[in-house]
Amino acid sequence: MLYLVGLGLSDETDITVKGLEIAKTASRVYLEAYTSILLVDQAVLESYYGRSVTIADREMVESNSDEILRDADKEDVAFLVVGDPFGATTHTDLVLRARELGIPVRSVPNASIMSGIGAAGLQLYNFGQTVSMVFFTEGWRPSSFYDRVKENRDIGLHTLVLLDIKVKEQSLENMARGRLIYEPPRYMTVGQCASQMLEVEEDRKEGVYGPDSLAIGAARVGGRTEKFVAGTLKELCEQDEVLGSPLHSLVLLGKRTHELEHDFVREFAVDRDNWDRIWKADYQGQ
Template sequence: MLYLVGLGLGDAKDITVRGLEIVKAADQVYLEAYTSILTVGQEALESFYGREIIVADREFVEQKAESFIESARNSNIAFLVVGDPFGATTHTDLVLRAKEVGVPFQVVHNTSILNAVGCCGLQLYSFGETVSIPFWTETWKPDSFLEKIEGNLERGLHTLCLLDIKVKEQTVENMMKNRPIFEPPRFMSNQQAAKQLIEIVNSRNHTTRLTGETLCVGVARVGWPDQKISACTLQEMITCELGQPLHSLVIVGKIHPLELDFLRMFSPDIVPLNG
């Protein structure tokens, strides 16, 4: 049996009781280590679970997943995912691969940023499509996600922006020369995301619904003891310091008075122009 087990967003103890029982009884335990991070590392997880954990990086999951999927045909394999197993398309692909070769699987759900973002007080049913904002390079500056943000704003809906994570990435030169040299981990901040969005708005000659005055909410380390939330305009978000990763950014649509009251617990002086 292949078990995809959600770990939640905080530390080792956020795993569900059912998930912990599966981990303790599994023949092998893998930890997916590139779509998100916890407050604790592999050693803390191993100590709490009482199990050795095999770290599965992007290359392993995307290119060698068949090995542990096939192992799950005759043994119990636990694949641990920060957040919820279906919070990333990678894990959907694992289920499809297991189904294709006839390997049984079960999913143990947990909290993800997709629902925990409600901690900022914006109602989950008022969110539209979620977008991902990637790191730009000198030669690659995608902006297609703006269309979804614009569509959400037109309907008065909030947009959760998931910010890029780069873990165990190689430069183009090292990839071409097949050198196993990896760049330091990088995690996009709310400030970087806001800066890129402002650049897109400026490039469209300010003809977008999204403007520098649009109300936004920056959330950092959701589910962690030092969780931080701040609301301000998109322009102000460029200088809004939320500390260590992980960060997410919410573009606020039409705001209800109760949502505004909740946001003012974190940012008392906000004056929304969105709704």
């Protein structure tokens, strides 16, 4: 059996009891470690499960999935995924490959950022499609997210923006020389995301949102040091220190809001008077 086991969002104790049993007893355990990360290290997980864990990087999962699936028709293999196993496309591929090989698959769900973000106080019913934000470079500033945010905003819905992480990256020079030297991991912050969003609005000028649009910055959702900061996109450009260490996410508010959402989120506002003023003018009763 191939078990896809969700690890939840934060530390080693966010695994479910059912998932932990599988992680302890499976023949082999892989940890998918490139679409998201836990806030604890591999060593912590290994000590918690009482066994070694193999890191499965993108290359392994995408090009060498048969190694992961080896003998899984006869024994149990656990593939651990941060959050919920079905958050990312890659794992769909793995399941399809297992099916081709006649390997039974079972998944153990867990918290995903897509539901965990509810802790910020916005109603999950009022979220539209989720978008991703990648690190912009000089020549590459993809703005397809902007069209999707526009679709959500046009019908009043909130948008969860998932932020890029870069792990096991090679510099161009090291790649050219074939040196397996990796750059330190990078995690996009709420401030970087808010700035990039405002840059794209300045380019596209369709008025999908602006510096005074309300948003929530989220850090370490589901963890003991979970932190939310609410404010305008402009305000959120400058809140990275308050938010602290990774992972960060951002929610851009839609205008179809509920009074309870106002009351709940206001607690996190950088500037409550400003929050109330903009809410009243642009969001309330829209």
